[in-house]
Amino acid sequence: MEDLCSVPPEVLFPSSNQTLEPALGSQITLNCTVRLPSQQYCNPVLRWMKDGHWLGDESSPYASEEKVWISDNETETFMSNLLGVNLTSDEDYGVFACWIRNTTATFTLQRSEAAGHVSAVLAALFVLGLLLLMAVIYVKCRLNMLLWYRNRYGELEINDGKLYDAYVSYANSPDDRKFVNFIMKPQLENRHGYKLFLDDKTILPNSEPSADLIMNVSRCRRLIVVLSYAYLEQDWCINNFRDGLLRLLELSQRPIFVAFESQYREIEHLAINLLKQHKNAVTLLLWRAGSMTPSSDFWKELCLALPRKVSYQGIMADPQTQLQEDKDPMLILHSSYLEYQGDPHPEGDLGVRGSILRGPPPPRMTGPDGPPALAAGIVEEVQLEEGQRSEIDISDLGSRNYGARTDFYCLVTEDDL
Incomplete structure (x- = not known):
């Protein structure tokens, strides 16, 4: 009869080499269970090893618990050993093996990759940073993208019978006149090619639009x-701004109100609250300290609120009014003419090329053999020149191009006079 003590045991758990990835700081119990032929005097021993070193001495930090039981028919013996492992450091990870009668079952403990969490955190931070970058780009470039899209795919407002792009209403005060005539008008007309109609009179006397107002706004x-302190001091703004605003909404689609930020924060007027309530029907723009720059957001928002401009090759005037025979030489799209390059004719604008006082040409001396007809022709020409020419030469006055002259334009106000 074969010696049952030499029969190798059958490992029930783990069924194969097992790999575990517990987290650092956790506690895990390794269960090793085997089945042996029932033989009481064999006295089998189940021991643990870690990385090739035996465990079980009194100084070992690992606690084990062994259980032995016999089957009901007393033909088989079962042994189970539970090893508790506290993973407090990297040294607690490794290969644990339970050994009995030259049979080994192994547990490989690997630290869960912290990089997995780190990669997830890094991925989340990357996505968050990308969203923030996109938000910053949107805030910084939103107006540029909207302008590009509008200028490329926006609706064209041509052949609509309009003579001007915008009707500018402002108060007859020094600050408002300077803002409109020296800032808004040059920027919109010279840089962006718009044509403005300026009006410093009360647009709604008695809260009812006048016939001139209706005609001018319709064009x-x-x-x-320009919603300033001086503008809000008008009678219709003080007494009945609500009805006046409704009239303006009837006269023009989505009117544009420009307020100064320094005044806007201090204005305690019903008009501001009404404009906020009708923000879907009006456009409210704030003139800030940095709005003077041509590339500021103020001009971009104002251009978005204005019609899309159209440019044609070879047309110097406003193409939207050129079709209606607008020949005003000051309404040109390109602002290069503002760069003063010197007066090509420093003598003045009257066509003077040389000396103002001219005398007759010197007589030609001819000999006795010279043709008398030639001498008579010369004398007749001199007499003709003396009779027809004045002291000032104005022969080419009608052909002078005054469209390129800008130095004689001077804007003054009544106060300056």
Whole structure:
């Protein structure tokens, strides 16, 4: 009869070499269970090893618990050993093996990759940073993208019977006149090619639009109101701004109100609250300290509120009014003419090329053999020149191009006079 003590045991758990990835700081119990032929005097021993070193001495930090039981028919013996492992450091990870009668079952403990969490955190931070970058780009470039899209795919407002792009209403005060005539008008007309109609009179006397107002506004595609202290002091703004605003909404689509930020924060007027309530029907723009720069957001927002401009090759005037025979030489799209390059004719604008006082040409001396007809022709020519020419040569006055002259334009106000 074969010696049952030499029969190798059958490992029930783990069924194969097992790999575990517990987290650092956790506690895990390794269960090793085997089945042996029942033989009481064999006295089998189940021991643990870690990385090739035996465990089980009194100084070992690992606690084990062994259980032995016999089957009901007393033909088989079962042994189970539970090893508790506290993973407090990297040294607690490794290969644990339970050994009995030259049979080994192994547990490989690997630290869960912290890089997995790190990679997830890094991925989340990357996505968050990308979203923040996109938000910053949107905030910084939103107006540029909207302008590009509008200028490329926006609706064209041509052949609509309008003579002006915008009707500008402002108060007759020194600050408002300077803002409109020296800042808004040059920027919109010279840089962006718009044509403005300026009006410093009360647009709604007695809260009812006048016939001139209706006619002038009907000739403009947009309405711009410079909403300053002086403007809000008008009677219709003080007494009945609500009805006046409704009239303006009837006269123009989405009127544009320009307010100064320094005044806007201090204005305690019903008009501001009404404009906020009708923000879907009006456009409210704030003139800030940095709005003077041509590339500021103020001009971009204002251009978005104005019609889309159209440019044609070879046309110097406003193409939207050129079709209606607008020949005003000051309404040109390109602002290069503002760069003063010197007066090509420093003597003045009257066509003077040389000396103002001219005498007759010197007589030609001819000999006795010279043709008398030639001498008579010369004398006749001199007499003709003396009779027809004045002291000032104005022969080419009608052909002079005054469209390129800008130095004689001077804007003054009544106060300056």
